[in-house]
Amino acid sequence: MILDSASICPQCQKYLRFDSNAPGRERRSGFSALKVEGELKPPAAGEGWEYTMVLIIRDERGEEVARKVVGVGAIAPETSRTFSLSVEVTGPEE
Numbered sequence: 876m877i878l879d880s881a882s883i884c885p886q887c888q889k890y891l892r893f894d895s896n897a898p899g900r901e902r903r904s905g906f907s908a909l910k911v912e913g914e915l916k917p918p919a920a921g922e923g924w925e926y927t928m929v930l931i932i933r934d935e936r937g938e939e940v941a942r943k944v945v946g947v948g949a950i951a952p953e954t955s956r957t958f959s960l961s962v963e964v965t966g967p968e969e
Contacts, residue, residue: 905965916955923951
Protein backbone atom coordinates (compact mmCIF):
# COMPACT_ATOMS: atom_id res chain seq x y z
CA MET A 876 0.00 0.00 0.00
CA ILE A 877 1.35 3.43 -0.91
CA LEU A 878 0.97 6.13 1.72
CA ASP A 879 -1.05 9.15 0.61
CA SER A 880 1.34 11.48 2.43
CA ALA A 881 4.56 10.05 0.96
CA SER A 882 6.23 11.20 -2.22
CA ILE A 883 9.24 8.96 -1.48
CA CYS A 884 8.88 5.28 -0.56
CA PRO A 885 10.03 4.73 3.04
CA GLN A 886 11.46 1.32 2.13
CA CYS A 887 13.32 1.75 -1.15
CA GLN A 888 13.71 5.58 -1.05
CA LYS A 889 12.51 5.91 -4.68
CA TYR A 890 10.06 8.59 -5.78
CA LEU A 891 6.40 7.56 -5.81
CA ARG A 892 5.03 10.79 -7.28
CA PHE A 893 6.18 14.26 -8.24
CA ASP A 894 6.05 16.78 -5.40
CA SER A 895 6.84 20.36 -6.43
CA ASN A 896 7.65 21.24 -2.80
CA ALA A 897 10.47 18.67 -2.63
CA PRO A 898 13.55 19.58 -4.66
CA GLY A 899 15.76 16.86 -3.18
CA ARG A 900 13.81 15.08 -0.49
CA GLU A 901 10.22 15.34 0.55
CA ARG A 902 9.23 17.91 3.13
CA ARG A 903 6.60 16.60 5.50
CA SER A 904 5.53 17.85 8.85
CA GLY A 905 5.94 15.12 11.37
CA PHE A 906 8.32 13.69 13.87
CA SER A 907 10.22 10.57 14.81
CA ALA A 908 8.26 8.91 17.62
CA LEU A 909 10.81 6.18 18.24
CA LYS A 910 14.46 5.56 17.38
CA VAL A 911 16.38 2.51 18.57
CA GLU A 912 19.81 1.31 17.50
CA GLY A 913 21.78 -1.68 18.71
CA GLU A 914 24.79 -3.76 17.75
CA LEU A 915 25.39 -7.50 17.81
CA LYS A 916 29.01 -8.52 18.15
CA PRO A 917 29.90 -12.14 18.92
CA PRO A 918 33.00 -12.80 21.01
CA ALA A 919 36.29 -13.18 19.15
CA ALA A 920 36.74 -16.74 20.38
CA GLY A 921 34.15 -19.33 19.47
CA GLU A 922 31.58 -19.74 16.75
CA GLY A 923 29.55 -17.08 15.01
CA TRP A 924 25.93 -16.29 15.78
CA GLU A 925 22.76 -16.55 13.74
CA TYR A 926 20.10 -13.85 14.09
CA THR A 927 16.50 -13.19 13.14
CA MET A 928 15.10 -9.67 13.21
CA VAL A 929 11.37 -9.73 13.93
CA LEU A 930 9.13 -6.65 14.05
CA ILE A 931 5.86 -6.88 15.98
CA ILE A 932 3.20 -4.17 16.12
CA ARG A 933 0.55 -4.33 18.86
CA ASP A 934 -2.60 -2.29 19.43
CA GLU A 935 -3.74 -0.59 22.65
CA ARG A 936 -5.06 -3.91 24.00
CA GLY A 937 -1.74 -5.64 23.42
CA GLU A 938 -3.12 -7.70 20.54
CA GLU A 939 -0.77 -8.37 17.66
CA VAL A 940 -1.62 -6.30 14.59
CA ALA A 941 1.36 -7.29 12.44
CA ARG A 942 4.44 -9.52 12.65
CA LYS A 943 7.18 -9.36 10.04
CA VAL A 944 10.50 -11.15 9.76
CA VAL A 945 12.65 -8.30 8.58
CA GLY A 946 15.87 -10.22 8.11
CA VAL A 947 17.88 -13.28 8.99
CA GLY A 948 21.60 -13.83 8.81
CA ALA A 949 24.79 -14.95 10.43
CA ILE A 950 27.66 -13.09 12.06
CA ALA A 951 31.18 -14.49 12.07
CA PRO A 952 33.42 -14.00 15.11
CA GLU A 953 35.09 -10.57 15.22
CA THR A 954 32.43 -9.01 12.94
CA SER A 955 29.29 -7.13 13.88
CA ARG A 956 25.86 -6.01 12.68
CA THR A 957 24.10 -2.79 13.61
CA PHE A 958 20.30 -2.66 13.62
CA SER A 959 18.31 0.59 13.51
CA LEU A 960 14.57 1.04 13.95
CA SER A 961 12.63 4.27 13.60
CA VAL A 962 8.94 5.08 13.60
CA GLU A 963 8.10 8.24 11.65
CA VAL A 964 4.74 9.87 12.35
CA THR A 965 2.92 12.36 10.11
CA GLY A 966 -0.43 13.98 10.64
CA PRO A 967 -3.26 14.24 8.13
CA GLU A 968 -2.72 16.47 5.12
CA GLU A 969 -3.89 20.00 5.81
